[in-house]
Amino acid sequence: MTWAYRSNPTIHMITEHHELKISECGVISTTVRQRRTTRPRDLPYGPEPLAVRWHKRQFACAEKLCARKAFTESTAEIPPRARVTGRLCRAAARQVALGRSVAAVGREYGLGWPLVHRHFAAHADALLIEPEPPRVLGIDETRRGRPKWIKNETTGRWARTERFETNFVDLSGSGALLGQAAGRTGKAAVDWLNTRGHAWKSQVRVVAIDPAACYRTAIRQALPHAVIVVDxxxxxxxxxxxxxxxxxxxxxxxxxxxxxxxxxxxxxxxxxxxxxxxxxxxxxxxxxxxxxxxxxxxxxxxxxxxxxxxxxxxxxxxxxxxxxxxxxxxxxxxxxxxxxxxxxxxxxxxxxxxxxxxxxxxxxxGITNARTEGTNRMIKDAARVAFGFRNLHNQRRRVRLACTHQTINTAA
Missing domain, CATH: 1.20.1320 (phosphoenolpyruvate carboxylase, domain 3)
Incomplete structure (x- = not known):
């Protein structure tokens, strides 16, 4: 049991002496080996920074067969060897989920990019579950990154290469982004749809697309029962x-x-x-x-x-x-x-x-692909905020969370 008192702008956390601690081996220890003071970083108190000082104890395990001879008390908010509090990490993850870049949130809270991104990834993965099958499905593509020119060493000619992502959007429900597939080919669309399973595909009744022959062929192959609507x-x-x-x-x-x-x-x-x-x-x-x-x-x-x-x-x-x-x-x-x-x-x-x-x-x-085009704009905005993505998995996670309406409700 711990209690705390505030001395502006510092919060001191002190543990009462009569508290018992249990070692990893399950034996209760009351022997205090030494005392330590840690300074975990916490959320600011309004416009002012907040410093936390935790005066905690290190206990000695009296069990001779225990592999750990000493252990330090900890809490769920501040696990062992943690330098930041849990609420600070959760706040940083919510800020990224609201659409800010990882680097900007890290600069505001004084955290490193890997730490902020790791907690944001955990926050996003907990929200992004397997999508429910929509009645009306929208399919369109967006370009990933800028086009590149590659020179052929044999012919000496330059060829323009572009990377695309095929987007699948729920047009009958929340309008959320269901997923993405690499490339803008019919095979990419067929593979993504087949991965969902027969029960998922059987629920799709209408598919809205742009006049792209590759997507029309893919829909006829993967969803032969669905009605195709051109925008x-x-x-x-x-x-x-x-x-x-x-x-x-x-x-x-x-x-x-x-x-x-x-x-x-x-x-x-x-x-x-x-x-x-x-x-x-x-x-x-x-x-x-x-x-x-x-x-x-x-x-x-x-x-x-x-x-x-x-x-x-x-x-x-x-x-x-x-x-x-x-x-x-x-x-x-x-x-x-x-x-x-x-x-x-x-x-x-x-x-x-x-x-x-x-x-x-x-x-x-009267079904159009307008909501899919709106999703494409949100995908591009997410890429601009992040100044581009190098990791495809991180991009899809960030983009899908930005295009899912759950983001507004959970990150508020």
Missing amino acids: HFHLVALANKALTAVRQRVTREHRGRRGRATDPEWANRRRLLRGREHLSARTFTRMWNDLIDHEPTGQILTAWIAKEELRCLLACAREQAPRSVISHRLHRFLSWCADSDIPELLTLAETIDAWWPETLAFITT
Whole structure:
């Protein structure tokens, strides 16, 4: 039994003399061999630092067969040979779990990086349990670190190499990050899903992805019963990319150079990428007339109309349009692209046609991959706070805890 008194800013802990101590061999000892004073580091008292002085005793074991002849008293908060208190370590671990870097927390509390990280790892491992199977699963990839250029010693050519992580997100529950797999290949996704087991996979009903063929093939192999939904944001991004390609090509062919600020198609490049409903009547009229007067081929306006037709088709999900309206808008979009005879629009139409079952699944269900994209942002933020990761296991632990809603509840 111990008691303490405070002499600002120092707390002295003294053990009463009548207390009995039990050695490792189980024999009670009352013989005090010597007294020691330790100075474990503790949490600060508000803005002021707090010094702890523990005047503890070392007992001598009277059992001759005991391997330890002497032992020093200890507590759960301050184990033997500890230089910091348990509550200081727990506070440092919670601060890292809140999103701060290990180095910053170590500087604030005067602790070393290995000590703070070890307690944070124990804190995180206690929270990160095996995820429950979601009804709706989101899959996307993020780049790990910066791309590197490696020179081939044989050919002398430089090749760009990048490391990616495939992320699996629960879109039907808390939106937490379920796990990560190395690479952005179909094999990586299949291996991660197969590791979960058949019972886990059977609970997944819908999978939302970007228009990536490798993930679609992986889902059909590992989750043949699941419905695949393609994210509509990326489909609109493909239409904007096709529109930009048409604008740049027409400018080079018509003017023999890149676009300039004096060119109407260049001045309206941002307006072309905006939705029609977000343009005022005056802005839309000015953009339309400028392109009619200064772009003789009409290909830029044709590409803009194709983009708007695709957006009108995808808007059926929000409008809950019947199947007849969906079919009509699909035919109108594909016919417009085919009749335009513009290579970029033909490629866009072929892409939409190849992904039509997944696009129709989005229109009928309204499920998107937006929460997965939000998780990707949190993954990147965690890497920036930590100034990058060298250890893949540490990165996945830190990232998953940052992307799990349990962090806010347990670290508050």
